[in-house]
Amino acid sequence: MGPDFVQLSLTPMLIGTLAALACALPGNFLLLRRQALIGDAISHVVLPGIVVAFLITGTVAAWPMMLGASLAAIVAVLLIEAIKRLGRIDAGAAMGVVFTAMFAGGVLLLEQSDTSSVHLDVEHALYGNLESLIWLGAEGWSSLLDWTALSQMPPQVARLAAVLVVVAGFIFVFWNALKISTFDEGFALSLGIRARLLGFGLVVVTAIAAVAAFDAVGSIIVIAMFICPPAAARLMTDDLGRQVAWSAAFAIVSAVLGYIFAGYGPLWFGAAGSVSAAGMIATVSGLILAATCLFGPKRKRIGAAREV
Amino acid sequence: MEGFLNALLLQSGYNAALVGIGAALLGMAAGGTGTFIFLRKRSLVSDAAAHATLPGICLAFMAMVAFGGDGRNLTGLMVGSAGSAAVALVLVDWISRETRLPEDAAIGAVLSVFFGFGIVLMTVIQTMTSGRQAGLESFLLGSTAGMLFNEAVTIAIAGAVAGFLLLLLHRRMTLVAFDPEFAATTGIDVRATDLATMGLVLVVTVIGLKVVGLVLIVAMLIIPAVAARFWTERVDRLVAIAAVIGGVSGYTGAAASAAYPNVPTGAVIVLISFGLFAVSLSFAPVRGVVASVYRHVRFQRQVHLRQGLLAVARGEPIFDGLTLKILRFAGHIRADGVATLSGRAAAAKALRDEARWEVARETHQEDVSGARYDGLTAIETVFTPDEIAEFDRRIGDRIGVVA
Numbered sequence: 001m002g003p004d005f006v007q008l009s010l011t012p013m014l015i016g017t018l019a020a021l022a023c024a025l026p027g028n029f030l031l032l033r034r035q036a037l038i039g040d041a042i043s044h045v046v047l048p049g050i051v052v053a054f055l056i057t058g059t060v061a062a063w064p065m066m067l068g069a070s071l072a073a074i075v076a077v078l079l080i081e082a083i084k085r086l087g088r089i090d091a092g093a094a095m096g097v098v099f100t101a102m103f104a105g106g107v108l109l110l111e112q113s114d115t116s117s118v119h120l121d122v123e124h125a126l127y128g129n130l131e132s133l134i135w136l137g138a139e140g141w142s143s144l145l146d147w148t149a150l151s152q153m154p155p156q157v158a159r160l161a162a163v164l165v166v167v168a169g170f171i172f173v174f175w176n177a178l179k180i181s182t183f184d185e186g187f188a189l190s191l192g193i194r195a196r197l198l199g200f201g202l203v204v205v206t207a208i209a210a211v212a213a214f215d216a217v218g219s220i221i222v223i224a225m226f227i228c229p230p231a232a233a234r235l236m237t238d239d240l241g242r243q244v245a246w247s248a249a250f251a252i253v254s255a256v257l258g259y260i261f262a263g264y265g266p267l268w269f270g271a272a273g274s275v276s277a278a279g280m281i282a283t284v285s286g287l288i289l290a291a292t293c294l295f296g297p298k299r300k301r302i303g304a305a306r307e308v
Numbered sequence: 309m310e311g312f313l314n315a316l317l318l319q320s321g322y323n324a325a326l327v328g329i330g331a332a333l334l335g336m337a338a339g340g341t342g343t344f345i346f347l348r349k350r351s352l353v354s355d356a357a358a359h360a361t362l363p364g365i366c367l368a369f370m371a372m373v374a375f376g377g378d379g380r381n382l383t384g385l386m387v388g389s390a391g392s393a394a395v396a397l398v399l400v401d402w403i404s405r406e407t408r409l410p411e412d413a414a415i416g417a418v419l420s421v422f423f424g425f426g427i428v429l430m431t432v433i434q435t436m437t438s439g440r441q442a443g444l445e446s447f448l449l450g451s452t453a454g455m456l457f458n459e460a461v462t463i464a465i466a467g468a469v470a471g472f473l474l475l476l477l478h479r480r481m482t483l484v485a486f487d488p489e490f491a492a493t494t495g496i497d498v499r500a501t502d503l504a505t506m507g508l509v510l511v512v513t514v515i516g517l518k519v520v521g522l523v524l525i526v527a528m529l530i531i532p533a534v535a536a537r538f539w540t541e542r543v544d545r546l547v548a549i550a551a552v553i554g555g556v557s558g559y560t561g562a563a564a565s566a567a568y569p570n571v572p573t574g575a576v577i578v579l580i581s582f583g584l585f586a587v588s589l590s591f592a593p594v595r596g597v598v599a600s601v602y603r604h605v606r607f608q609r610q611v612h613l614r615q616g617l618l619a620v621a622r623g624e625p626i627f628d629g630l631t632l633k634i635l636r637f638a639g640h641i642r643a644d645g646v647a648t649l650s651g652r653a654a655a656a657k658a659l660r661d662e663a664r665w666e667v668a669r670e671t672h673q674e675d676v677s678g679a680r681y682d683g684l685t686a687i688e689t690v691f692t693p694d695e696i697a698e699f700d701r702r703i704g705d706r707i708g709v710v711a
Binding site for chain 1: 349351355406413415416421424430431523576
C-alpha cells in the first residue's frame with residue numbers, strides 16, 4: 001500500500017468502483033421493470049455514437065464522444081419503440097434488431113475511416129482499458145490532499161463522480177414515484193405520477209451512466225454492472241431500499257476484488273503479468289450472483305415449492 | 309462495382325467463392341432457426357449463447373496448446389465454444405426457473421459474466437503464448453479473409469445438418485411456439501423441444517463464429533425472422549422467407565466484403581439484412597408501414613365522406629375542415645359549401661342506406677348480415693337487390709327521401 005499503489009492502482013480501482021455504482025443503482029429499477037437488457041442494448045449502440053462523433057469532430061475528446069454516444073442511445077431507444085409499435089414485434093426481438101444493426105454500423109464506419117492516429121478500436125470499446133488510467137502525478141497518499149496532484153488525476157474520476165451524483169440524485173429525488181411506478185404503473189398514474197415520463201427519464205439516466213462508464217471501462221463491465229449486482233441483491237431481500245443498498249455493496253466488492261484479482265491474482269499463481277481487469281470485475285460480479293442464486297435468503301419465487 | 313459483380317457471380321477467386329457459399333448457407337440456417345426462437349419470444353437467449361462462446365474458445369485453445377496441438381484448429385475451437393455456450397444456456401434456463409429472477413436478467417447476467425470471463429482468459433492466452441499470437445480476437449467480429457478450404461467445408465456441413473434438423477423438427481417447434489400447453493397434451497415434450505431449438509441455435513452460433521463473429525451472430529438469428537414476419541402469416545412461409553433473407557444477406561455481404569477494402573464481413577452482412585428488414589417494415593403489403601398508413605387514410609376518408617353526406621342530407625351545417633375538403637374534392641359541394649346535384653343525390657342515397665340498414669338490423673337480428681352494420685359498409689355488398697327492395701317497401705315513405 002505504498003506510493004506505487006496510489007500511483008498505479010488507486011485511480012483504476014476508484015474509477016471501476018464509481019462506474020460499477022453508477023450502473024448498479026439504476027440497474028435495480030431496470031431489473032424490476034423487466035428492462036434489464038436495455039443496458040445491454042445501450043452499451044452496444046454507444047459504439048456508432050462515438051465513431052460518428054469522432055468523424056465529425058476529428059478528435060477523441062471526451063465531451064463530443066459522450067454527446068454522440070448519448071444521442072445514439074436515445075436514437076436506439078426511439079427506434080426500438082418505433083419498431084415495437086409499427087411492426088407489432090416483441091420487445092426482445094425489436095431490441096435485437098436495433099442494437100446489432102447499430103453496432104454493425106459502428107464497426108463498418110470504424111473500419112472505413114482512418115482511426116490509425118487515435119486510440120479507437122472495437123476491442124477497446126468492448127473491454128476498455130481500466131489498467132491504463134493511472135495517476136502519474138501522485139507521489140503517495142499525501143497527494144490526495146495536494147491540489148496540483150489531484151488536478152492531474154485521470155479526468156474519468158471527476159466525470160464518473162459527477163455522473164454518479166446525477167444518478168443517485170435522480171433516484172433519491174424520485175424515489176417514491178419510481179418505486180410506485182415500477183411496481184404498479186396504473187396506481188402511479190392514478191396518483192398523478194407521470195409514469196411514462198419517469199420511465200423515459202430512467203432510460204436517459206441509464207444511458208448517461210452507460211456512456212460515462214463505457215468511456216472509462218468498456219461495455220462489458222457496463223452490462224455486467226447493470227444486471228449482476230441488482231440481480232444478486234434481489235435474491236437477498238424483499239425491500240427495495242435494502243435491495244439498492246445490497247446492490248451498491250455488491251458493485252463495490254466486485255470492482256475492488258475484481259481489480260485486485262486481475263492485477264495481483266496471476267502473481268499468486270506464480271505467473272507474470274496481469275489479466276483484464278474489466279473481465280475480472282464482470283467475473284467476480286458473476287460469482288457473487290452465483291452465490292446468491294444458491295444461498296440467497298430470498299432466492300425462490302413466492303409460492304414456489306420449498307425444498308424439503 | 310465490377311469487383312462486386314464479379315464476387316456475386318463467384319468470379320473473384322476460389323477463396324471468395326468459398327466464403328460466399330459458406331455465408332449463404334450460414335444465413336439460411338440462421339434465418340430458419342431464428343424464426344422459431346422469435347415466435348417463442350426468446351430471441352435474446354441466443355445473444356447469451358453467442359457471447360458465452362468466448363470462454364469456450366479460449367479454453368479449447370489452451371487445451372489444444374497444452375496437448376501440443378495447433379491451438380487454432382477450427383473444429384476444436386468450435387467444440388469448445390459449443391460447450392461453454394451450452395453451459396450458458398443451461399444456466400439461463402436454471403436461473404429463470406429456480407430463482408425469482410426474470411429471464412431477461414438471467415440472459416444479461418450470463419452473457420456479461422461469460423463474456424467477461426472470456427476476456428480474462430484471452431488476456432491469459434496473450435501472456436501465455438506471446439510468440440503465438442492466437443488471433444482469437446478475430447472471433448469477436450469474424451474474419452473471412454484467410455478462410456481455409458476445410459474450414460469452409462466444416463461450416464457447410466454444419467449448415468446442412470442444421471437445415472436437416474430444422475426440417476425434421478419444424479412441426480413440433482411450431483406447435484410449441486404457438487401453444488405449449490396444447491403441444492404438451494398431444495404428447496410433445498415441450499422442454500425437449502425447447503432444448504432442441506436451443507441446440508440448433510447453438511449450431512448456428514458456432515458455425516457463425518468464424519464468419520460473423522460472436523458479437524453480431526445474434527443479428528443473423530433475429531433480423532431475418534423479424535423481417536420475414538411482415539410478409540406472411542403462415543409459419544412455413546415465414547421460415548422459408550427468413551431463410552431466403554438470411555441467405556441473400558450472407559451471400560451479398562460476403563461478396564461486398566470481398567470486393568471492397570476495409571469492409572468487415574460480419575458487419576456488412578448484418579447491415580444488409582437490416583436493410584432488407586427496413587424495406588419489409590416499410591413496404592410489406594399488409595403489415596408494412598406504408599400499407600397501414602394507406603389503410604388509415606382511406607378509412608378516414610370514408611368516415612368523413614359518409615358523415616359529410618349525411619349532414620348534407622339532413623341539412624346540417626358542416627364545420628370540419630377535412631370533411632369539407634373531401635366533399636369538395638369529390639364534387640359533392642361547391643366552394644361556397646352548397647351541395648351540387650351529384651352531392652344531393654349521394655347524400656340522399658347515404659341517408660336512404662342508413663334507413664335501409666336500420667330496417668335490416670331489425671329484420672336480420674338473428675344472422676350475421678345484420679351485424680355487418682358499421683356505418684361504412686355499403687348495403688349493396690351485404691344484401692341482394694331483392695332484399696333491399698323489401699327494405700324499401702318496409703320503409704315506405706315514412707321519411708322524405710328521394711328514392
